[in-house]
Amino acid sequence: MSKNLSIVNKDLKEERDKINFNVEEFTNWFYGGAEKVKEKKYIENYFLSDKDLNLELDTSYLSYKDKYEEAVRRSIVVYKKLYKLHNEMGGTHEDFVKIMENLRFTMGAINPEGNPFVLHFSMFALTIMNMTNDEQKAEWLPRIFNCNILGTYAQTELGHGTYIQRLETTATYDPKTKEFTLNSPTLTSYKWWPGNLGHTVDHAIVMAQLYSQGKCHGIQPFIVQLRDSETHKPLPGIDIGDIGNKVGFQTVNNGFLGFKNVKVPYKNMLMKNSKLLEDGTFIKPKNAKLNYGTMVIIRVHMIIDAACRIAKATTIALRYSLVRRQSPINPNEIEPKIIEHITQQNKIFPGIAKAVVFKCMADYLTKLHLSITQEGNTGNLARMPELHALSCCLKAVCTNEDAKTVEVCRLSCGGHGFLRSAGLDDVYRNSTAAQTYEGENTVMLLQAARFLIKSFNEARNGGSLTEGVKYLFDFIGRNGKREIFDNSINGILRAIQAAAAGRTYIAWKHIEDDKRHNSIEVATNLAGVHLTKAAELHGYVCLLQVGIEEIEKIIRNVSPALGLVFKNILELFAVDLILNKIGDVIQHVDISNEDIEKLEKQMETLFKFFRTSAIGVVDGFDFSDPIIDSTLGSYDGNVYENLINAARKSPLNQEDVNRTFHLYIKPFMKSNL
Numbered sequence: 212m213s214k215n216l217s218i219v220n221k222d223l224k225e226e227r228d229k230i231n232f233n234v235e236e237f238t239n240w241f242y243g244g245a246e247k248v249k250e251k252k253y254i255e256n257y258f259l260s261d262k263d264l265n266l267e268l269d270t271s272y273l274s275y276k277d278k279y280e281e282a283v284r285r286s287i288v289v290y291k292k293l294y295k296l297h298n299e300m301g302g303t304h305e306d307f308v309k310i311m312e313n314l315r316f317t318m319g320a321i322n323p324e325g326n327p328f329v330l331h332f333s334m335f336a337l338t339i340m341n342m343t344n345d346e347q348k349a350e351w352l353p354r355i356f357n358c359n360i361l362g363t364y365a366q367t368e369l370g371h372g373t374y375i376q377r378l379e380t381t382a383t384y385d386p387k388t389k390e391f392t393l394n395s396p397t398l399t400s401y402k403w404w405p406g407n408l409g410h411t412v413d414h415a416i417v418m419a420q421l422y423s424q425g426k427c428h429g430i431q432p433f434i435v436q437l438r439d440s441e442t443h444k445p446l447p448g449i450d451i452g453d454i455g456n457k458v459g460f461q462t463v464n465n466g467f468l469g470f471k472n473v474k475v476p477y478k479n480m481l482m483k484n485s486k487l488l489e490d491g492t493f494i495k496p497k498n499a500k501l502n503y504g505t506m507v508i509i510r511v512h513m514i515i516d517a518a519c520r521i522a523k524a525t526t527i528a529l530r531y532s533l534v535r536r537q538s539p540i541n542p543n544e545i546e547p548k549i550i551e552h553i554t555q556q557n558k559i560f561p562g563i564a565k566a567v568v569f570k571c572m573a574d575y576l577t578k579l580h581l582s583i584t585q586e587g588n589t590g591n592l593a594r595m596p597e598l599h600a601l602s603c604c605l606k607a608v609c610t611n612e613d614a615k616t617v618e619v620c621r622l623s624c625g626g627h628g629f630l631r632s633a634g635l636d637d638v639y640r641n642s643t644a645a646q647t648y649e650g651e652n653t654v655m656l657l658q659a660a661r662f663l664i665k666s667f668n669e670a671r672n673g674g675s676l677t678e679g680v681k682y683l684f685d686f687i688g689r690n691g692k693r694e695i696f697d698n699s700i701n702g703i704l705r706a707i708q709a710a711a712a713g714r715t716y717i718a719w720k721h722i723e724d725d726k727r728h729n730s731i732e733v734a735t736n737l738a739g740v741h742l743t744k745a746a747e748l749h750g751y752v753c754l755l756q757v758g759i760e761e762i763e764k765i766i767r768n769v770s771p772a773l774g775l776v777f778k779n780i781l782e783l784f785a786v787d788l789i790l791n792k793i794g795d796v797i798q799h800v801d802i803s804n805e806d807i808e809k810l811e812k813q814m815e816t817l818f819k820f821f822r823t824s825a826i827g828v829v830d831g832f833d834f835s836d837p838i839i840d841s842t843l844g845s846y847d848g849n850v851y852e853n854l855i856n857a858a859r860k861s862p863l864n865q866e867d868v869n870r871t872f873h874l875y876i877k878p879f880m881k882s883n884l
């Protein structure tokens with residue numbers, strides 16, 4: 212499945228012949244074991260080989276409406292097969308999760324501009340699983356699982372996406388009728404953005420301000436039916452539609468939604484956290500932020516998505532760079548593969564290292580999320596703020612890096628990178644969307660910075676700190692002295708920690724100084740730029756720290772040859788990071804010009820070593836041709852044939868002369884103006 216049968220370009224073959232580690236061993240690590248790789252390949256093939264999907268059709272040439280309709284048609288083909296496969300596998304919940312995990316990438320190949328049902332299977336189902344009581348689970352989960360109802364997560368409004376405390380949709384409870392009445396009192400209270408909302412789903416989790424006994428009790432989740440289950444017509448009082456063309460996500464069917472006196476039964480308020488008694492008495496949850504739980508889960512999931520988008524983009528950029536020849540380095544020699552230009556290596560190799568380190572972070576964060584959620588289920592919510600801060604911080608840092616890296620990969624493919632058939636545009640659109648959805652990245656960094664400032668205060672007062680921020684003690688302990696740089700991986704980590712702690716101190720001091728003339732809130736706003744920089748640096752500390760810990764474990768468990776590749780990757784990540792953050796480092800670390808020159812030289816040495824492993828690593832990401840979906844990044848490297856074949860499929864090329872010639876061009880040319 213992963214390799215097509217055409218003859219591989221000789222330049223690419225020559226590269227693969229030189230790989231000095233076992234690519235399959237790397238793939239097994241990336242997907243969590245040989246069994247998981249087998250499963251992935253099976254599931255991918257199971258879906259992608261279905262002729263009913265009609266994947267030959269290039270949907271990018273279709274109209275907005277046709278794209279959506281084709282995406283719905285294809286999704287239904289997939290979901291029917293999903294349930295068939297699930298039954299064949301044994302029908303357990305674990306089987307379902309296994310298929311869904313693998314389907315995530317396959318779905319990208321099937322609906323490159325987004326899945327019109329993605330919210331049903333992610334945020335809608337997750338909210339019902341995590342925020343309902345037992346009775347509600349029993350009522351809703353089977354209907355959701357069987358797709359008897361389809362739903363989305365409707366939180367954001369025209370006027371508010373970030374500051375969700377000020378959402379305006381109201382849900383007013385009447386104990387006499389035991390119903391809520393939902394209203395959108397203003398234009399800005401219209402729900403705006405929820406994926407799949409426009410014309411696809413018939414239900415939604417709606418976040419609305421709960422009013423009971425004359426008081427507002429803040430935003431609460433309600434499950435609301437929006438469309439008739441037979442006719443799919445909007446129910447009375449529901450004003451609903453699609454929000455129109457976007458930068459990407461064209462087939463996700465993001466929608467708008469307004470309510471006018473819509474009645475919702477008492478049992479439809481999700482009651483695991485906050486509770487409303489039938490008489491209208493409100494019972495507060497243990498922590499008001501428990502209702503934000505679905506956002507936290509999705510932010511955690513977004514790290515692996517970022518890793519995989521980078522892996523895909525670097526696969527395309529590297530394979531292309533190994534077959535594209537241009538510009539002799541020595542004037543009398545043949546034109547080299549463009550990867551021989553060291554600037555090209557500088558564009559692509561650090562990206563490959565980021566994909567690997569982000570994958571380590573995704574695994575770490577998934578485990579942390581599980582353990583903190585389990586603690587939460589026993590009533591211990593102490594580590595919720597830590598998880599919130601970490602997931603916000605890494606969501607922002609990883610998706611920012613993701614969008615930047617994917618764009619650099621596009622640029623590294625020169626003009627051909629600008630073609631849709633190169634496959635980098637959809638990856639970029641998804642990356643840049645991820646910078647905004649599930650919490651805008653600046654806002655996410657500011658949330659993480661709140662935790663950093665609190666921890667800094669704690670450290671100053673001799674309190675205790677969570678593991679990930681203990682480096683703040685080192686900064687305080689140095690008492691104004693700079694960290695001395697040493698050129699080892701741990702030395703680089705300490706330097707980034709010193710930069711993060713130093714920037715946290717600058718932000719803290721800024722706030723303390725401003726507090727003399729302003730409120731703490733105003734002072735915090737004025738320190739905003741420092742706060743976001745501190746949180747960003749903290750994100751890099753976490754990535755490097757987890758990267759070091761995880762890769763040390765990996766090296767102990769893989770063959771020596773692959774171990775060397777991992778060591779090389781970790782060093783690439785670390786040296787690239789410190790060189791990119793050198794301004795911040797210089798402020799807080801005793802690092803000389805010679806040290807910096809040494810780091811720059813080290814980067815060149817690392818590139819030299821990685822030059823032979825790079826193709827093995829990207830092949831090891833194991834994206835099959837249908838998933839990579841790129842004229843420049845196919846396994847065989849036959850880019851020029853792929854490009855001309857793709858161009859010939861342009862709708863304009865289906866006839867020699869376009870009608871506009873006779874209609875407009877010829878009369879214009881003959882008119883003598």
Ligand SMILES: CC/C=C\C/C=C\C/C=C\CCCC(=O)SCCNC(=O)CCNC(=O)[C@H](O)C(C)(C)COP(=O)(O)OP(=O)(O)OC[C@H]1O[C@@H](n2cnc3c(N)ncnc32)[C@H](O)[C@@H]1OP(=O)(O)O
Nearest residue numbers: 333372373374375376500503512595596599648649650661
């Ligand atoms: C697997 C498949 C994956 C995805 C599907 C793929 C594609 C689908 C595509 C897109 C889906 C996109 C879906 C969406 O975008 S849904 C909408 C998402 N919206 C947001 O993310 C909104 C962002 N805003 C917020 O999250 C909050 O407003 C806030 C910025 C966190 C601020 O909240 P607020 O109540 O106003 O809090 P503050 O008064 O500012 O107090 C902060 C205080 O609260 C603590 N806090 C906040 N959140 C949490 C939490 N979740 N857990 C624990 N604690 C929390 C925070 O730490 C701080 O504490 P202090 O002690 O400092 O006061």
Ligand SMILES: Cc1cc2nc3c(=O)[nH]c(=O)nc-3n(C[C@H](O)[C@H](O)[C@H](O)COP(=O)(O)OP(=O)(O)OC[C@H]3O[C@@H](n4cnc5c(N)ncnc54)[C@H](O)[C@@H]3O)c2cc1C
Nearest residue numbers: 364365366367371372373404405406644648649650651653
């Ligand atoms: C592709 C896509 C899919 C989406 N899917 C869904 C969905 O399924 N369901 C759903 O409910 N929502 C969805 N959303 C909405 C999304 O979650 C919000 O757009 C996002 O949380 C950002 O909020 P906003 O649009 O209000 O941005 P704003 O908050 O208006 O941001 C505008 C600017 O203001 C700045 N800003 C705002 N507040 C602060 C602050 N406190 N401090 C400093 N700067 C600030 C931001 O940094 C930014 O630069 C989706 C959005 C997109 C783009």
